[in-house]
Amino acid sequence: GESVGLHLPTLSVQEGDNSIINCAYSNSASDYFIWYKQESGKGPQFIIDIRSNMDKRQGQRVTVLLNKTVKHLSLQIAATQPGDSAVYFCAETRPKLVFGKGTKLTVNP
Amino acid sequence: EADIYQTPRYLVIGTGKKITLECSQTMGHDKMYWYQQDPGMELHLIHYSYGVNSTEKGDLSSESTVSRIRTEHFPLTLESARPSHTSQYLCASSVGGAEETQYFGPGTRLLVL
Numbered sequence: 019g020e021s022v023g024l025h026l027p028t029l030s031v032q033e034g035d036n037s038i039i040n041c042a043y044s045n046s047a048s049d050y051f052i053w054y055k056q057e058s059g060k061g062p063q064f065i066i067d068i069r070s071n072m073d074k075r076q077g078q079r080v081t082v083l084l085n086k087t088v089k090h091l092s093l094q095i096a097a098t099q100p101g102d103s104a105v106y107f108c109a110e111t112r113p114k115l116v117f118g119k120g121t122k123l124t125v126n127p
Numbered sequence: 128e129a130d131i132y133q134t135p136r137y138l139v140i141g142t143g144k145k146i147t148l149e150c151s152q153t154m155g156h157d158k159m160y161w162y163q164q165d166p167g168m169e170l171h172l173i174h175y176s177y178g179v180n181s182t183e184k185g186d187l188s189s190e191s192t193v194s195r196i197r198t199e200h201f202p203l204t205l206e207s208a209r210p211s212h213t214s215q216y217l218c219a220s221s222v223g224g225a226e227e228t229q230y231f232g233p234g235t236r237l238l239v240l
Contacts (some may be wrong), residue, residue, distance in 0.1 A: 061231030105144040111227045
């Protein structure tokens with residue numbers, strides 16, 4: 019069946035650099051997307067969302083970009099900090115939430 | 128921070144035992160969900176509820192059952208635990224309607240020996 023997936027299972031960055039985590043989705047009918055952050059031993063935490071009528075949305079240090087033409091979603095984290103180390107999941111609503119496989123972000127000091 | 132709670136946080140139990148994982152939320156959300164997640168892997172929906180006395184099976188087949196007698200409470204039960212049930216179980220809730228952002232509890236890590 020159709021699924022949401024991430025391009026890379028792991029990403030390692032230096033503290034202070036910008037991070038970009040990518041996600042490809044296959045259902046063109048999906049109209050709502052969410053990024054979650056999951057720290058070790060905790061449940062997923064909402065970071066930012068975007069609806070299909072938008073192509074960009076900014077939060078505090080995070081930006082989500084949506085490219086509907088190629089069905090691609092990305093999460094950009096500015097000035098990455100050690101506290102950003104976690105697994106990041108994208109999810110799409112169609113209408114129930116479907117999660118991708120996750121990217122583990124490691125921030126090196 | 129979301130007000131959704133799960134107990135126990137960790138559970139080690141023998142094969143054949145009956146267990147109930149508790150989930151409660153104080154946000155008045157109509158929709159509640161149970162996910163199963165193996166370490167580092169994606170979340171799989173096993174049960175959901177859109178309101179009191181409403182329960183549905185999710186995308187991943189599960190031998191567990193759920194009930195929704197009160198809005199705030201959505202317990203998950205395994206009648207006879209097996210080692211294959213070893214996993215992390217995450218409970219979530221959402222407001223419902225067009226807003227589908229789900230808020231997650233801390234999870235229960237289950238180990239069946």
